[in-house]
Amino acid sequence: MAAPLAGPWLAHAQSSTRVKIAAASNLKFVLADLATQYKLQTGVQVDVNLGASGNLARQILQGLPVEQFISADEAWVAELAKSGRTVDAGQRYATGRLALIVPKNSALPLAQGLAAVVRAMKAGDKFAIANPALAPYGVAAVEALMRAGVGPLPAGQKVLGDNIGQATQFVATGAAQAGITALALAQAPEIASSLQVLPLPADLHAPLHQRMVLLKGAGAAAADWHRFLLSPPAQAVFVRHGYAIPQ
Numbered sequence: 001m002a003a004p005l006a007g008p009w010l011a012h013a014q015s016s017t018r019v020k021i022a023a024a025s026n027l028k029f030v031l032a033d034l035a036t037q038y039k040l041q042t043g044v045q046v047d048v049n050l051g052a053s054g055n056l057a058r059q060i061l062q063g064l065p066v067e068q069f070i071s072a073d074e075a076w077v078a079e080l081a082k083s084g085r086t087v088d089a090g091q092r093y094a095t096g097r098l099a100l101i102v103p104k105n106s107a108l109p110l111a112q113g114l115a116a117v118v119r120a121m122k123a124g125d126k127f128a129i130a131n132p133a134l135a136p137y138g139v140a141a142v143e144a145l146m147r148a149g150v151g152p153l154p155a156g157q158k159v160l161g162d163n164i165g166q167a168t169q170f171v172a173t174g175a176a177q178a179g180i181t182a183l184a185l186a187q188a189p190e191i192a193s194s195l196q197v198l199p200l201p202a203d204l205h206a207p208l209h210q211r212m213v214l215l216k217g218a219g220a221a222a223a224d225w226h227r228f229l230l231s232p233p234a235q236a237v238f239v240r241h242g243y244a245i246p247q
Contacts, residue, residue, distance in 0.1 A: 017043060017044055017045060017221075018044065018045045018046075018047060018221075019044060019045070019046050019047065019067055019068070019219070019221050019222045019225050020047045020049070020065060020066045020067055021046060021047070021048055021049065021066050021067060021068040021069070021070060021222070021225075022048075022049045022051070022056040022059070022060060022064060022066045022068070022069050022070070023048050023049070023050055023056075023069075023070040024050070024051070024052070024053045024056070024070060024071055024072035024135075024136070024163075024164075024210070025050045025051060025052065025072075025130075025135075025163035025164045025165035025166075025185075026072050026096060026137055026164050026165075026182035026184055026185055027048075027050070027070060027072075027184070028050055028165060028185065028188075029184065029185065029188040029190065029241060030184060030237060030238055030241040030243070031046075031048050031070070032048075033237055033241070034046075034228075034229065034234055034237055035048065037237075038225065038228060042224075044221050044224075044225065046225060049064070049066060050163070050165065051162075051163055052130065052131065052134035052135040052162060052163040052164075053071045053072045053073060053076045053134070053135060053136055054076060054133065054134035054135065055134050055162070055163070056069065056071075056076075057069065057071070057076040057077075057079055057080055060080060060085060060215065061080070061083060061085065066215065067214065067215055067217070067218035067219060067222035068212060068213070068214050068215065068218060068222050068225070068226055069086075069212065069213050069215060070093070070210075070212040070229075071136070071210060071211055071212065071213075072096065072135065072136040072137055072164070072182075072208070072210055073136035073139075073208065073209070073210060073211070074090075074092070074209055074210070074211040075136070076136075077089070077090045077211040077212070077213045080213065080215070081213065084216075085215055085216060086213045086214065086215055086216065087213070087214045087215070087216055087218065088213065088214070089213070090211045090212055090213030090214075091211065091212060091213070091230060092209050092210065092211050092246040093210060093211070093212050093229055093230060093235075093238070093246070094210045094235075094238045094243040094244065094245065094246065095207055095208055095209050095210065095243060095244040095245070095246055096137065096140075096182055096183070096184065096208035096210055096243060097182070097183040097184075097199060097200070097202065097208070097242060097243070097244070098137070098140055098141065098144055098180055098181070098182065098183060098199075098200040098204070098205060098208075099180070099181055099182065099183040099185075099186040099187070099197050099198060099199050099200060100113075100114050100117060100178070100179075100180055100197075100198040100200055101168070101171045101172075101178065101179050101180070101181055101186050101195045101196065101197055101198075102117065102171065102177065102178045102179075102195070102196050103171060103172070103174050103177070103194065103195065103196070104193070104194055104195060104196060106177065106178070106196060108120050108121065108177065108178060110196050110198050111198065113148070113198070114144065114145070114148040114150060114180075114200065114204070115148045115149050115150050117178050118145075118150045118153075118178070121157070121177060121178060125157065125176075125177040125178070126157060126158075126159045126170070126175065126176040126177055126178075127153055127157050127158055127159065127176060127177070127178050127179055128159045128160075128161060128167040128168075128170035128171050128175075128176035128178070128179030128180075128181075129141040129142065129158065129159075129160060129161070129167055129179060129180050130160065130161045130162075130163055130164040130166070130167045130181075131160040131161065131162060131163075134162065134163070135161075135163050135164055136208065137164040137167075137180075137181070137182050137208070138160070138161075138164070138167075140180075140205040140206065140208055141180035141205075143204070143205040143206060144180060144200055144204040144205045145180075147203075147204045147205065148204055159175070159176050164181055164182050164185065165185065167179055167180075167181055168181040168182075168185045168186065168191060171195065172191055172194040172195055173194075180200070182242075183197075183199050183242040184241045184242040184243060186242075187241075187242050188241070209246060210243075212226065212229065214226050
């Protein structure tokens with residue numbers, strides 16, 4: 001049973017019964033967990049619009065009506081802050097990790113690592129990552145492939161997901177024979193039963209520091225939810241889902 005979420009973030013939570021946020025797709029399961037716990041304690045419903053960080057940031061710039069942006073990196077938050085859409089520069093809330101994944105019944109040598117898996121793939125096999133133009137986890141995946149000695153994937157082998165959730169589904173459904181995703185997604189019970197998972201070494205990519213920010217016009221309930229995500233009980237939930245906590 002989840003621990004009660006008592007703390008100063010509850011002070012104004014009852015001033016609104018609904019908070020609308022935009023969040024990176026790697027956060028699907030951890031935010032579902034946190035939002036459920038938060039509603040039980042406060043009565044506040046958190047409506048989550050999931051997508052690639054880049055797509056969400058652009059939608060916010062075009063007027064997407066949300067009060068908080070939870071990104072998979074720091075650059076897209078900085079972009080919104082530069083545009084004057086945020087109340088401040090935001091806060092780091094977690095550091096993400098990558099995982100190499102293959103379908104549950106795959107014979108690819110997952111335990112031997114990234115380079116071995118790519119070498120063992122047959123002609124016509126597909127390797128899924130999130131679109132690096134839109135998704136920070138896609139950028140990190142490209143970097144991991146380079147540092148592992150694989151290099152750029154041939155165009156015919158690479159399949160791009162619009163976000164990290166879609167890239168994960170490509171592998172879980174067998175549409176791709178391997179891929180790189182967020183560890184938090186790969187180990188979620190809702191997906192893990194369809195996958196074999198190997199966490200990738202953190203030194204294969206630049207740190208995936210993730211930042212969130214309140215947008216101008218955010219209400220008191222959104223501010224309370226934002227503070228809650230930085231609280232020790234919420235940070236423990238992030239850790240349970242495979243994230244590290246920024247120091």
